[in-house]
Each structure stands twice: as structure tokens, then as C-alpha cells.
Amino acid sequence: MEQNLFVYNTLTRKKEEFKPLNPPHVGMYVCGPTVYSDVHLGNCRTYISFDLIFRYLTQIGYKVRYVRNITDAGHLEGDAGDQGEDKISKKAKLAQLEPMEIVQKYTVGFRDVLHTFNTLPPSIEPTATGHIIEQIELIKIMLDRGYAYEVDGSVYFDVEKYNANHDYGVLNGRNLEDLLNNTRTLGGQEEKHGKLDFALWIKAKPEHLMKWPSPWGVGFPGWHLECSAMSHKYLGEQFDIHGGGIDLVPTHHTNEIAQNFACCEKNPANYWIHTNMLTVNGQKMSKSLGNSFLPHELFSGEHSILDRGYSPMTVRFFILQAHYRSTLDFGNEAMEASDKGFKRLMNAVSLLDTLKASATTDVDVAPLKQRCYDAMNDDFNSPVLIAELFEATRIINSVHDGKMKIDTANLEILKNIIKTFVFDVLGLKNEQAADDDLPKVLNLVVNLRNEAKKNQDYATSDKIRDGLQKIGIQLKDSKEGTNWSKI
Template sequence: MENQLFIYNTLSRKKEEFKPLVEGKVGLYVCGPTVYSDSHLGHARPNITFDLLFRYLTFLGYKVRYVRNITDVGHLENEAEESGEDKIGKKARLEQLEPMEVVQKYLNSFVHNMENLNVLPPSIEPRASGHIIEQQQMVQEILDNGFAYESKGSVYFDVEKYNQKYKYGILSGRNLDDIKTNTRELDGQSEKKNSFDFALWKKASPEHIMRWPSKWSEGFPGWHLECSVMSTKYLGEQFDIHGGGMDLTFPHHECEIAQNVASNGREAVRYWMHNNMITINGQKMARSLGNFITLKELFSGKHAMLQQAYSPMTIRFFILQAHYRSTIDFSNEALQASEKGLERLMASVKTLGELSPSDQSTVDVASLKEKCFAALSDDLNSPIAIAHLFDGVKMINSIKAGNEKISASDLEELKTFYQNIVFDVLGLKEEETADSGDNQALAGAMELLINLRRDAKANKDWATADKIRDDLSAIGIELKDTKDGVEWSLK
């Protein structure tokens, strides 16, 4: 392993050296999507962040089991409205679909988006609806251990009682007294002993269509239970890393800890990692705030706030150019900057393949490599790693221009390094263009036009040469005269 990895642990609020529970193996759990609508830009962040972690751990030689859940039983939409419906049930009513049809539709959409973003599929993608029995078992364990109570067919976690033996709020830095005085009183909480108690099992109201039988009532599992249950099932009572968005720290992850401790007697997670939010005009992008742009809209450019379409790799690169614990602000300008930067980086990768070695090097490949991995090992500092990569771009271009030299062995090392970091770890990829061979007819026609223009130029017939170039440009095809011939691309 090249470097010792340090990661920021939300529990301790500092960077800690990462040491897995079992030598050479890592258990990783990340809160996945609730599949009731199309994913937006904000959802891309945790998936890309933890994809980077997954890829880097794998690169370092760990055998990683990455579990990312699919929430398909629905959380409560809004308790204050006393609707008792969950998100998925509500949407299903609106669209006249079966709840599981809605789940499938948006699950497919999510998977498609992730493939576009080159996010690797996790090792296991468990669905909450497939673990109802296990969730009921955990509810019973918590009841048996005396940290929950039944009320009108629902089961609630007894936070006060839990707090007497353990401490509630260790992750988010809260204490129960503060929560008591500051928790807003919501309607429909008369069943609970305290407003901050949370549901483990919820009795379904008559209009609630997603429901399962249980000894307490026909109902559905509480908001936070599935993650405790599925992480335990697939990673064990204790595992290495749990990730998710910062907005899940409280109450979701706090409740998860309480559930694990209440049922198993000890904390499950050793390192908690939280990614920050994507903002738009300085405010968090969120479905509930209505200021979101879906990934589909970004890829197609069809949204009032978008000046153009942005490719999946541009989105990925944009996200990787900020550290995962910082907010990152969306704007067309920022995205366009990422697009240009990525183009330059990928162009240099191509150039790298064309370099010829010299008998010795005037460049320091080893140092570049070391700095890059050091950055990634420092709590996944991808922006720094990318900055060093741009130093590499300069190195590659200078070699190409004849200003620097590289030995055959250094060249091999540099190629391997770029393969490792750009493709394997950062997960970038070449995006398909029309000239990549999937459209033979167009490629043939372009060759013809390029040859006609070449002949016109040879005859100093600039009018014809420029007409070909300008007219192609008008229909969205860009010609580039390079030293090595004419290149074309769809714009």
C-alpha cells in the first residue's frame, strides 16, 4: 500500500488513521437513494464521493464489501400533515401506479444515472422491502432490551431511557437536555412519550398502501431502521466505514447508532464519513426547497437555469474538483470551467500515449505520483490530487513540445500512474463522440468533406475552405486544424 490513509471521522471530529477491523478487508455502508423521483445533482455527490472511496480502497489493495441500500418502503412524507402516507405511497396515488412500479421506475432511472456518472455498482444493494422480517426482529430485540415501547400498534424508541444507560447524540454533538428544550412540538405525537422518540414500527393508516403484517399491527418499519438492520446483516455487528450526506447526521445516523447499541449492546460503526451539500445561489439544493436540477436535465441541458448541456463526466469532474466536506456551489460558469479543464486533462492523456522516450529524464515522475497519492490519502483530497495531475499535463505537453525529456521506464511509470489515477481511482472516462467509430456513414462523409477542404486549401481557395468549416460549425460539427491533421467533433 502506497500511503497510509487518513479519513475524517465525524465521531471524533478529526482526521484519523484508517485501520480496518480485519486486516486487508473493509466493510463500507452508504445511505442510498429513496426511489420515488428522479435523482438530482445533489444526489450525485455522495455517490461519487463514496465511489471514489470505494475505488481508492480497492486500489490500495483492500478487499471491500460496499453496501448501499435502496429505500423502497418510503419514509413519512410529513408528520405535521398527519397524512400517515409515505412518500412512495403518495406518489403512487398521484400517478395511478402500484407502489412497486414507482419504485422500479425510479430505481431504473437511478441505476442509469449512476452508470452515466461511471459510479461503480456496490457489492450489495439491499432493498428495505426485502428485509421486513429482519427489521421486525430488530424491533423485537430493542423491545426485549427495554429501549422501546408499544403504543397503539406502533413501536417507538425510548430515547430518554436509552440516554440513561448510553449517551444519545454522540455523533451530532447534541445532548438530550438541549433537544428537550429545542425540539419543535409537532402534531400527531400524542402516541409518543416524548416528542424526540422515533418510530421503529408504524401502524399504517387506512389510506397507507405500503404495509406489512406484524405482531404489533399492519404497518411499515420506521425511518431509520433499515440501515441498522441491513448493515448488520451484511457487514456484521461492527464494521469499518459508514457514509452519507451531512444532512443525515441528525437524526438519521444518530438514531441508527441508538438502534444498534440498543439491540446489540455496542456501536456498529468505527468511522463515520459525511459529504457536504451542493448549493445553488448559496443555498442547499434539495427537493423540498424546489431548487434542484435533475441529472437528466443536466445531461440534456433542458432546464431554465442551464445555459447548455453538461456531460456526465463534466459533472463528475466538477464534484471531484471540490473536497467532499466542503460545500460546492452550482453555476453554469463553474460547470463550464470544469468542462474545459476536463477536456484539457483528457487531451493530455491522449498525448501521453504518443510520447517517445529519450535515454534519460528531465522530469520527476516519482515525485508527481507521490504527491498525488499523498493527497488522496489525506482524507480523499481529490482537488489537490487533480491539481497535481495538471502539473502532469504541463509535464506531458512539455515533453511533446521537446522542452523536456522522459526515459522509457519513466514513461511507462507515468502511463501506469495516469491509468491508475485518472481512470481507476477518479473514475473518469473518455466520453463517446461520433468519430469514435459508432457511426461509419458520418465518419465517411466527414472524411470526404475534410479532403475537399484540404484540396481547396491547397489551391488557396480560402472561400471554399472556410465555407466548409463554417457551415459544418453551424450544424454542430467543429473542425480543428492540428499539426497532425484535421480533427472533428460534435459540439
């Protein structure tokens, strides 16, 4: 069925009908992680949101080339500045490891976490260090066109010269004068022609670990240049969607647009899509506030602000219950509500194959199916989609309880709704169905606890009980023995 999809474009600040440059092909670039530490839940929200977008575009018939990079060099401390230490090099020195050991460790960790959240891998996952040649070639073009200049082995982008012919603040909606007045003085400013100029290539100090030869001397690329080079190589001078977190709008994505215009007089992407922030009990997530936690801490519940642990699919469901452009506030009450909602949905899904079709029907589910598409066609509105899926849940439960009849045709549509939107689009998995070996494992644990009690090792017995409680398994002792159940 043909679908008219509308997406909110940060560039124009309005919803627009999605019209790919070369249908049915779609090019989508999403800024990936800087792999110097474990990926946090706010990052995961961004990648789960773009997984939803990738899945839905594929569902409605597009052939998507999804490019998500790995930043493994050139990202300096302070993000916007051109001075300071490379984040990966700094971590490598502290750990007394090679930078590529740090890169490997956290790249593997990043992929493992996203796999746990059931995100699909991108079509291409290029690295910054694998595209040094492409970055050097783009710098040459910008120098030739007069938008860049070299100073003592470093190359800078000339923002004011660029702005004379282009709108530098087109993405963030701010004019150059405002940007200049609100820019703090950064290190290395004396080399630059203007306060807003940013580095395309940075001369490496002797102690800098990650450096490469270039026409301007030994150095390393600027962070903003890397994404321009990789998106340009794999998606062309102009493609359909560029995405990332909203924090990338003011500087990183603004500079990507400037670089692309400077090279080929085109905005790299027609649609700019940005995810909003994750907050914790109304506050920004930060280490200094003690409210920052990693996905594995959320799964285990081993953090001071968590009442207990939650499964990966409960967390994914929680994230998708908010629209990707809305601020998502994490709290124990919100997680408990999501856990109940997710289990309610999965319980209904489990009943679906047990339903028997009748000769007559009390329900027409075709309009429900279209409303599911309508929700996703309205800027990938997952919370509205989930509300429609709870209507499907109500129907499933009513048919199962004998309160409603459904014929074969409508039952097939209902099954298609669940497969399409619960599994294929939202990317949820029925964890209960996946836990076929769980009873065997828990029976073994219960027997070990019983042995500990028999030996009067009550400390171990209590530790097992409390540990299972934290991960959502409750033990109940009775005269007949010990039973377990999911909380």
C-alpha cells in the same frame, strides 16, 4: 506500496488513521435513495464521492464489501416525523400505479444515472422491503432490553431512557436538553413517552398501501430501522465505514447509532463519513427557487439556468474538483472552467501513448506519484490529486512538444500515474476516445441539414444547428461545405 490513510470521522470531529476491524477486509455502508422520484444532482454528488472512496480503498489493496441500500418503503413525508404518508405510496396513488411500479421505475433510473457517471455498482444493494423479518427481529430485541415500547400497534424507541445510559447526541454533538428544546411538536406525539421518541414500527391505516403483518399488528417499518437491519445483516454488529449526505447526521444516522447500541451495545461503524451540500449560485438547490435540475437536464442544457449542456464526465470532474466535505457551488462559469480543465487533462492523456522515450531524462516522476497517493491519503483529497495530475499533464505536453526528455522508466511511471489515478481512482473516461462513431453520426446530421437548406426548409436547418450547439457541437459553413467541431 504501503499507504497510511487518514479519514475525517464525523463521530470524533477529527482526522484519524484508518484501521479496519479485519484487514484487508473493509465493510462500508452508504445510505441509498428513496425511490419515489428522479435522483437529483445533490444525491449524485454523494454517490460519486463514495464511488471515489470505494475505488481508492480497492486501489490500495483492501477487499471492500460496499453495501448501499434502496429505500422502497417506510420513508414518510417530513423525514423526521412518524405521521404522514409514505413517499412511495403517495406517488403511486397520484400515478394510479402499484407502489412497486414506482419503485421499479425510479430504481432503474437511479442505476442508469450512476452508470452514466461511471460509478461502480455496490457489492450488495439490498431493499428495505426485502428485510422486513430482520427489522421485526431487531424491534423484539429493543423491546426485550427495555429501549422500546408498544402503543396500539405501533412501536417507539424511548430516547430519554436510552440517553440515561448512552449519549444520544454523540454524532451531532448536541445534548439531550438542547434537542428537546429545539424539537417541534409532531403528529402522533400523544402516543409517545417523549418528544424525541421515534417509530420503529408504525400501525398501518386501512388505506395505507404498503403494510406487513407483525407481532404488534399490520404495519410498516420506520425509516431509521431499515438501514440498521440491512447494515447489521450484511456487515455485522460493527463495521468500518458508514456514509451518506450531511443532512442525515441530525436524525437518521443519530437514530441508527441509538438502535445499534440498544441492540448490541456497539456503535455500528468506527468511521462516519459525510458529504456536504450542493448549492447553485450560492443558494441551496430547491424546486421553489427554480434552481433545481436533474442530471439529464444538465447533460442536455434544457433548463433555464443553464447556458448549455455538459457531458457526464465533465460533471463528474466538476464534482471531484471539490473536496467531498466542502460545499460545492454550481454555476455556469464553474462548469465552463471544469469543461476546459477536463478536456485539457484528456488531451494530455491522448498524447501519452505517442511519447517516445529518450536515453536521458529531464524529470523524475516518482515523487509526483507519491504526491498523488499523499493527496488521497489525506481524507480522499481529490482536488489536490487533480492539481498533481495537471502537473503530469504539463510534463506530457512538454515531452510531446520536445521541450523535455523522459526515459523509459519515468515514462512507465507516468503511464501508471494516469491509469491509476485518472481512470481507476477518479473514475474518469476519455469521452473523445469513446466517441468512435460520432463522426459518422454527425456527418449524417450535417447531410440532413444540407438537404433541408437545399429544400429552403430553413427552420429545420436552424433547429439542427442550434440543437447541436446546445450539446457542445458547433457547425461552421463555408464554400467548401459544412464542418463540425466540439466547443
